[in-house]
Amino acid sequence: MIPPLLAPFSVSNKTELTAAIQSPNVEPTIIPDASNSSNKIMIVDNLRASAPVVVDSTRTNVTHLPPNSNYSFSGDESYVNSGWMFPKGEVPPGASPITSFTVTFENPGTYYYICVLHPWMSGTVNVN
Ligand SMILES: [Cu+2]
Incomplete structure (x- = not known):
């Protein structure tokens, strides 16, 4: 069984998290948001990190x-995840058999991407 992984969220630098339980043995990972200097990226444990999912611009x-999936970006997304992918023939037991994810950008813009396993692996796609 694959344990839940991590999902990054961009939040204001003023945002602080309060643990819902006393003395939790987990803590969010926080890194600067390269796309917005007034924000920071908080990485919390969430199924959205490992499953193919789209979160709209309202984030609700x-x-x-x-x-x-073959996914077309409309521009109304705040977050799109391919799900955790593996090379064909190398999907471990218990993992979703995801070996590809195809995206189409319908509108010009700058699209940021990140590896949720390794948040330092990131980049941008510029669509003109
Ligand atoms: Cu990675």
């Missing part, structure tokens, strides 16, 4: 995608 509507 979540749509789950099937494995190996």
